[in-house]
Amino acid sequence: MKSLTTLLCLLATASHAAFSDGWVLWSPRDEAKPAASTSQTGGHDGKGALILETGEGEQWIGCWTHTLPVEGGKHYQFSAWKKASTMPTARRSVYARILWQDENGKPVSWEEPAKQGYAKGTVPRAEPEYPNVPDGEPKQWIHCESTLRAPAKAKQAKIELYLQWAANARVEWSDVSFAAVPAPAPRKVRLATIHLQPKDGKNPADKPPQYAPLIAQAAQQKADLVVLGETLTYYGTGKTMAECAEPVPGPSTEYFGKLAKEHHLYIVAGLVEREGKTLYNTAALLGPDGTLVGKYRKVTLPRGEIEAGITPGHDYPVFDTRFGKVGMMVCYDGFFPEVARALTIKGAEVIAWPVWGCNPMLAAARACENHVYIVSSTYTDSRKNEWMISGIFDHYGDVLAKAEEFGTLAITEVDLNAPTHWNSLGDFKAQIQSHRPPALKE
Incomplete structure (x- = not known):
């Protein structure tokens, strides 16, 4: 009797032929090809499904593929439903790609030269795009949706x-569409940081008012988000962190909340938080209301x-704002990827970073490796030894x-809606979910 693996390979070999609606199975190696089938009554809405299945081992790799005509320069919405069985790392095993091609099926390039990064000044090739494919619960239907712009020279899109890479796994795809849609509106946001050592006064309450004039200046320049320093009510007091600690919400968040409302913007302030007998190094986000x-409690402590008796936080919250998703980290957090x-995995598009001092190369690395904007506010004199700055990293x-x-x-x-296309890599942020390695188990 043939093994299950052999049977699956035999079935997969027969699946080279085109199925309904132009979908074809592809694999780089026959011996690693998943078994492919279709169901006319399966799928999320009972109107049909494309199915892939594997046997023993983790060598499997294959995809359903279909090529559709597109008009260069227009936006298209990829939409699909998927249901996957339990597998070790589903986000790496089940995903979608879109390849932009010319009329001959060859890759095309973007229109503008790369402004920064690798091969700056050369026009990047339009590398494969990775629509958002959430994990979700195993054996549950999950909706996947992303809007992408076709390069000007594109004539077709290969889905x-x-x-x-998963043994004894199964995935069903259904309701797959790739339709032209209006261009999404830009999501422009003005990010600001304040570079200030709040030296005046020896009491915690003396510190917040020193930021007020600069917050007003940021508002005059139409800032949406203003980032302040770390543990700002502790800076220059000569007191212990415990003596400067306060509840969050508390007096300082009430003060900055009033300024946020007055100027109709968001403020991130670094504070020493007290909750009962526990102290945290906390970043608080105040809204325009x-x-x-x-709030975010600093996870890594020097x-x-x-x-000083500070306790680390445990969570990485990301908050919805009127312009996008904001995460926060504090100082020493920047030393650890x-x-x-x-924060990025949870959807952060901007990370506010109150930071006493740090190596700016680490700030650049955190921004670069996650394709996220980082807004730092430091007490370090940026002119000395090329150390930490108060700035915005792209x-x-x-x-x-x-x-x-x-x-x-x-x-x-x-513009949070503008993707960054690197030479060689493309939109790296879109690839993080399916390409990043599994986390180490402790």
């Missing part, structure tokens, strides 16, 4: 629906904070704006 949107990566890790002098701010405008 690929993958199953790979004056309320506390949320020795000085451990010795896990924090910014966790998806390439480059500094878009920087505050040179204490008592000033830096501000810049970005």
Whole structure:
């Protein structure tokens, strides 16, 4: 009797032929080809499904593929439903790709040269795109949807629906569509950071008012988000962190909340938080309605904070704002890739970073490796030893704006709907979910 693996390979070999509606199975190796079948009554809505299945081993790799005509320069919405069985790392095994091609099936290029990064000044090839394919619960139907712009020279789009690297796995794809849609409106946001050492006064309550004039200046320049320093009510007091601690929400968040409401913007302020007997190094996000949107408790603690009795946080919250999703990290967090990566995985498009001091190369790395905007506010004199700056870092890790002098701010405008296409890699942020390795088990 033939083994299940052999039977699956034999079935997969027969599946080279085109199925209904132009879908064809593809695999780089016959011996690693999943079994392919269709169901006329399956799928999310009972109107049909494309099925891939594997046997023993993790060598499997293959996809359903279909090529459709497109008009260069237009936007298209990829939409599909998928249901997958339990597998070790579903996000790496089940995903979709879109390849932009000319009329001969060859790759095309984008229109503009790369502004930064690798091969700056050369026009990037339109690398494969990775629509958003959420994990979801095993054996449940999950909707996948993304809007993509076709390069000007594109004449067709090749859709690929993958199953790979999972033993005894099954995925069904259904209701797959790729339709022209209106171009999405830009999501422009003005990001600002304040470069200030709040030296005046020896009491925590003396510190927040020192930021008020600069917040007003940021508002005059139409800032949407303003980032302030770390543990700002502790800076320069000569007191212990415990003596400067307060509830969050509390007096400082109430003060900054009033400024946020007055100027109709978001403010991130670094504070020492007390909850009962526990102290945290916390970043608080205040919204334009004056309320506390949320807070982040610093997860990685340097020795000085451990010795001061600070407790680490455990979560990586990401908050919805009027312009997009915002995450926060604090100072020492920047030395570790896990924090910014966790925020990005949860959807952060902007990371606010109150930071006493850090290596700016790490700020650039966190921004670059996650394709996320980072807004830092530091107490370090940026002119000395090329150390930490108060600035805004873009998806390439480059500094878009920087505050040179204490008592000033830096501000810049970005479009959160504009993808960053790297030479060789394409839109790297879209690939993180399916390409990043599994986390280490402790």
